[in-house]
Amino acid sequence: MSSHSVIASAPSSPPPSKPASPSAVSTLQPLRGGNSYDIVVVYVDIVLLGVLGLFVLFALPRTISRLSRASEWKQGLFFYRRNALSPKSQDAFSMDGAGELKYGNVAANIQTVGSHGISDSYRGRSSGPTPRLVAPGDQELHAPKHTPAWSTRFPGISWVLSMQVLPGYSVGKVFLLLSWFGIMLFAGLFNINPFLYPGRAGIIVYSQLPLVFALGTKNNVIGMLIGQGYERLIYLHRFVGRFLVFAANVHAIGIIYEAMDAGDWSRVIYKGVIHWGIVALVCMDILFLLSLSTFVQRFYHIFYISHIVSAVVMLFATCFHYPAARPYIYATAAVYVLDHLLRVLKSRVTTAHLQPIPGLSMVRVQLHAVNCGWRAGQHVRIKVLSMGMGICGWMEPHPFTIASVAESANGEGLTLMCKKAGDWTGKLYALAEGNKETESQMGRDVTVLIDGPYGGPGNTVVTSYSGAMLVTGGSGLAYGLPIVEEFLQKGMQGVSAILVVDLVWSVRSPSHLSPMIPFFTRLLEQAPQANLSLRISVFYTRAVAASALQGLEVLPPGLTLAPGRTPLEKTLESVVESTHGAFLDGKSAPNGVFVGVCGPLALTEEVSNVVRNFDRGMFHAVGGIEVQEESFSW
Ligand SMILES: Cc1cc2nc3c(=O)[nH]c(=O)nc-3n(C[C@H](O)[C@H](O)[C@H](O)COP(=O)(O)OP(=O)(O)OC[C@H]3O[C@@H](n4cnc5c(N)ncnc54)[C@H](O)[C@@H]3O)c2cc1C
Numbered sequence: 001m002s003s004h005s006v007i008a009s010a011p012s013s014p015p016p017s018k019p020a021s022p023s024a025v026s027t028l029q030p031l032r033g034g035n036s037y038d039i040v041v042v043y044v045d046i047v048l049l050g051v052l053g054l055f056v057l058f059a060l061p062r063t064i065s066r067l068s069r070a071s072e073w074k075q076g077l078f079f080y081r082r083n084a085l086s087p088k089s090q091d092a093f094s095m096d097g098a099g100e101l102k103y104g105n106v107a108a109n110i111q112t113v114g115s116h117g118i119s120d121s122y123r124g125r126s127s128g129p130t131p132r133l134v135a136p137g138d139q140e141l142h143a144p145k146h147t148p149a150w151s152t153r154f155p156g157i158s159w160v161l162s163m164q165v166l167p168g169y170s171v172g173k174v175f176l177l178l179s180w181f182g183i184m185l186f187a188g189l190f191n192i193n194p195f196l197y198p199g200r201a202g203i204i205v206y207s208q209l210p211l212v213f214a215l216g217t218k219n220n221v222i223g224m225l226i227g228q229g230y231e232r233l234i235y236l237h238r239f240v241g242r243f244l245v246f247a248a249n250v251h252a253i254g255i256i257y258e259a260m261d262a263g264d265w266s267r268v269i270y271k272g273v274i275h276w277g278i279v280a281l282v283c284m285d286i287l288f289l290l291s292l293s294t295f296v297q298r299f300y301h302i303f304y305i306s307h308i309v310s311a312v313v314m315l316f317a318t319c320f321h322y323p324a325a326r327p328y329i330y331a332t333a334a335v336y337v338l339d340h341l342l343r344v345l346k347s348r349v350t351t352a353h354l355q356p357i358p359g360l361s362m363v364r365v366q367l368h369a370v371n372c373g374w375r376a377g378q379h380v381r382i383k384v385l386s387m388g389m390g391i392c393g394w395m396e397p398h399p400f401t402i403a404s405v406a407e408s409a410n411g412e413g414l415t416l417m418c419k420k421a422g423d424w425t426g427k428l429y430a431l432a433e434g435n436k437e438t439e440s441q442m443g444r445d446v447t448v449l450i451d452g453p454y455g456g457p458g459n460t461v462v463t464s465y466s467g468a469m470l471v472t473g474g475s476g477l478a479y480g481l482p483i484v485e486e487f488l489q490k491g492m493q494g495v496s497a498i499l500v501v502d503l504v505w506s507v508r509s510p511s512h513l514s515p516m517i518p519f520f521t522r523l524l525e526q527a528p529q530a531n532l533s534l535r536i537s538v539f540y541t542r543a544v545a546a547s548a549l550q551g552l553e554v555l556p557p558g559l560t561l562a563p564g565r566t567p568l569e570k571t572l573e574s575v576v577e578s579t580h581g582a583f584l585d586g587k588s589a590p591n592g593v594f595v596g597v598c599g600p601l602a603l604t605e606e607v608s609n610v611v612r613n614f615d616r617g618m619f620h621a622v623g624g625i626e627v628q629e630e631s632f633s634w
Contacts, residue, residue: 035191035192035197035199035200037190037191037192038199038200038203040186040187040190040191041187041200041203041204041207042207044183044184044186044187044207045207047183048180048183048211052222052225052226055225055226056225056226058150058226059225059226059227059228059459061147062147062149062227062459062460063227063459065144065145065146065147065459065461065464066144066227066459066461068145069144069145072461074372074373075372075373075374075375075406076373076374076375076378076453076456077346077373077453078345078346078373079346079348079370079372079373079374079380079414079450079452079453080370080372080373081369081370081371081372082371082372082407142494142495143463143464143495143496143497144461144463144464144495144496144497145464146461146464146465146497146591146592146623147464148591148592148623148624148626149460149624149626151624151626152592152623152624152625152626155616155619155620155624159612161175162608162612162627163612164605164608164609167601167605168235168601168605169235170608173235176236177235177236177239180236180239180240181239181243184204184208184243184247187200187204187207188200188201188204188247194250194254195254195257197254198250198251198252198253198254198255198257198258199251201247201248201250201251201254202247202248202251202322203325204244204247205244205247205248205251205284206318206322206325206328206329207328208240208243208244209244209315209318209328209329209331209332210328210331210332210335211240212237212240212241212244213311213332213335213336214335215233215234215236215237215240216234216237216241217230217335217336217338217339218230218339218343218454218455219338219339219342219343219346219454220233220339221335221338223458226458227458227459227460228458228459229377229378229454229455229456229457229458230454230455231454231455231630232455232458238291241287241288241291242288244284245284245285245287245288248280248281248284249281249284249285252277252278252281255268255274255277272320273320273321273322274321276317276318276320276321277317277321277322279313279314279317279321280314280317280318280321283310283311283313283314283317284310284314286306286310287306287307287310287311287314290302290303290306290307290310291303291307301392301396311336312336315329315332315333315336343451344451346451346452346453347449347450347451348369348370348449348450348451349385349447349448349449350367350369350370350447350448350450351367351368351369351445351446351447351448352365352366352367352382352384352445352446352447352448353365353366353367353368353443353444353445354428354431354432354443354444354445354446355432355443356429356432356433356443357417357515358515359511359512359514359515360417360419360512360515360516361419361420361429362417362418362419362420362429362475363417363418363420363425363428363429363432364415364416364417364418365382365400365415365416365417365418365428365448366412366413366414366415366416367413367414367415367448367450368411368412368413369413370413370414370450371406371407371408371411371412371413371414372406372407373406373453374402374406374414374452374453374456375406375453375456375457376402376405376406376456376457376462376482376483376485376486377401377455377456377457377462377479377482377483377596377628377630378401378402378452378453378454378455378456378457379399379400379401379402379452379453379454379455379456380399380400380402380414380416380450380451380452380453380454381397381398381399381450381451381452381454382397382398382399382400382416382448382449382450383395383396383397383398383448383449383450384428384431384446384447384448385446385447385448385449386431386446386447388427388430388431388446389424389427389428389431390423390427393423393424393427396424397449397451398418398424398425399454400416400417400418400478401416401417401478401479401598401630401632402414402415402416402452402453402478402482403415403416403417403477403478403481403482404481404482404485405482405485405486405489407489408485408489409489414450416478417475417477417478417481418475419474419475431444431446432444457628460594460626460628462483462486462487462498462594462596463486463487463490463495463496463497463498464497464591465497465498465591465592465593465594465626466497466498466499466500466579466582466583466590466591466592466593466622466623467498467499467500467501467575467576467578467579467590467592467593467594467622468483468487468498468500468501468502468575468593468594468595468596469501469502469504469571469572469575469593469594469595469596470483470484470501470502470503470504470595470596470597471504471506471566471568471571471595471596471597471598471599471603471607472503472504472505472506472597472598472599473505473506473507473598473599473600473603474506474507474508474599474600475632476597476598476599476603476630476632477505477516478598479596479598479630480503480505480596480598481519483596484501484503484523484534485523487501487530487532487534488523488526488527488529488530488532488534489530490530491529491530491531491532492526492529492530496530497591498532499531499532499533499578499579499582500532500533500575500578500579500582501527501532501533501534501535501575502534502535502536502537502571502574502575503534503535503536503537504536504537504538504539504566504568504571505536505537505538505539506538506539506540506541506565506566506599506603507538507539507540507541508540508541508542509540509542509544509548510538510540510544510548510549510552510561510563511548512538512540513538513540513552513561514551514552517555517556517559520536520556520559521556521559523536524536524556524557524558524559525556527558533578534558535558535559535560536558536559536560537559537560537562537566537571538559538560538561538562539561539562539563539564539565539566540561540562540563541563541564541565543563544563549561568606568607568610569610569614572593572595572610572611572614572625573615573618575593576593576614576618576619576621576622576625577618579593579622580618580621580622589623590621590622590623591623592622592623592624592625592626593622593623593624593625593626594626594628595607595611595625595626595627595628596627596628596630597627597628597629597630598629598630598631598632599631600631601631604629604630604631607627607629608627608629611625611627
């Protein structure tokens with residue numbers, strides 16, 4: 001039976017027949033057909049689909065819980081605009097006459113507000129404005145239904161699975177990778193000698209192409225099914241991809257060895273199928289070499305373009321190299337085309353206002369024309385269509401987390417906070433600054449192309465928890481802000497269960513706080529109306545002279561500034577205790593605490609460890625503590 005017929009008739013295939021004896025295995029067997037045991041690859045694919053089905057099943061309670069609210073269907077897929085929400089923004093950052101940054105009517109220089117400023121060490125919740133902090137009864141609240149994650153239902157198993165074994169890799173992740181690897185080894189070696197039959201390695205490669213492509217797409221079907229943002233599956237894409245490159249090379253080396261061993265080399269090299277095989281192999285190797293992290297960090301755009309070109313050429317080449325692979329290639333192409341079609345449908349050309357924030361070395365990008373359609377935690381890809389970005393720069397898409405809440409009543413629109421990190425963001429900053437000599441006010445309007453929203457919280461509904469701790473580092477603040485805004489917005493509408501929120505921001509210098517004070521003040525002022533106890537704690541890590549703290553001595557209530565590392569355990573304890581305290585009347589039980597973290601890998605891992613090792617009694621008393629990690633890299 002040829003492998004073509006094996007693949008094509010997979011569902012109704014008879015049991016495999018006796019394999020050919022090794023002596024009967026031709027040196028060019030893969031070119032002519034396969035081994036009867038190749039059917040194992042199809043069975044393995046069915047098993048993998050079954051495993052995916054299990055994950056979907058496990059995710060189903062939260063999927064149903066989230067999608068049972070009509071409002072959830074309108075969020076997270078496409079950007080749109082609602083006119084009723086769009087008065088000219090009152091809240092946009094602007095410069096006042098004295099060159100101070102303003103947020104609406106709140107000036108940055110808040111010497112008169114509040115009761116405390118720089119704190120030497122961690123202080124208790126009492127520092128923040130404290131509303132009544134009593135959980136409202138069911139009749140008062142129309143909060144989203146809370147469905148705990150499996151980590152809350154089975155904390156023991158979760159404790160083991162969330163243990164970090166390698167940077168960025170928990171036991172759970174490693175277990176998943178090794179399981180897939182084991183299955184592939186089984187399929188690759190089942191009843192054959194890989195040295196005598198390199199064809200199996202080739203079959204493994206094309207059989208996994210739909211998977212590796214599906215895992216790498218932004219409009220990620222697998223992610224949607226299991227309720228996870230695509231960025232949380234990138235590690236799988238990377239691992240599966242690298243294994244396939246390895247398998248493709250094993251396949252090629254085996255063929256070359258066979259041909260040379262049989263003295264057939266010159267005959268083989270003139271075959272068209274071999275030429276296509278070489279093209280596919282070269283593409284595979286380019287995919288691997290140019291996606292090594294050191295290369296990606298330095299030459300992101302070469303990686304990006306080479307990844308697309310090599311992947312597409314590899315698919316074509318595989319079709320011609322081995323026609324039996326075509327059903328798999330078509331499935332792969334369908335996944336790829338669907339993703340790109342959706343990207344086009346998710347694209348918008350609009351005007352953005354660029355505002356430099358010198359104190360933060362950031363540009364605030366504000367798109368008034370887009371004000372609905374995303375969820376807090378999602379990101380967008382943006383191209384700035386201006387020659388000011390350079391000859392190639394205007395064509396480059398860059399991802400940024402959406403730093404504002406959708407459907408904001410102040411008409412703020414979609415906002416990004418882009419930190420100067422390299423060439424492109426540097427040019428963006430220069431463009432935003434404009435010509436300071438001639439322009440009376442910094443900031444300018446440019447045309448942008450955005451596509452999104454992508455990624456994000458998946459099935460997690462942040463407003464369904466009772467408490468939240470948001471830990472952010474540097475520009476990771478862009479992740480925390482829209483979540484806090486959502487708590488406030490939904491709290492005021494009476495559709496949020498959140499009562500206690502701690503936003504922690506770790507920065508290098510205390511001066512980073514100054515431009516944000518007006519914005520933080522606005523958030524803190526709104527908290528009581530949303531029945532929310534909000535506290536914002538800023539920690540700076542660099543030693544500074546006393547003069548650097550000038551103007552920061554007095555801060556609004558609820559906002560603190562302190563030197564040193566973030567006291568994560570204490571902050572979490574405080575959130576958990578306050579949340580638990582709000583339910584002491586016993587009328588209802590807390591829905592758990594959400595912990596969101598965005599920043600460098602070291603920070604996300606530290607937060608994850610703090611949650612893992614948190615007091616079990618309090619963990620249960622508060623209804624569980626669930627972590628979501630975000631980082632600004634793949
Ligand atoms: C999902 C996601 C969300 C992000 N959100 C924010 C945010 O809200 N605020 C913020 O300041 N930064 C954010 N970033 C980081 C931001 O995208 C990069 O800092 C920016 O693209 C760097 O471009 P550059 O040319 O100025 O710097 P470079 O010096 O070219 O690159 C600096 C780093 O960014 C990576 N990078 C460069 N271009 C891209 C790209 N097109 N896509 C992905 N990574 C790239 C490089 O690999 C390198 O590690 C986010 C990144 C990701 C992946």
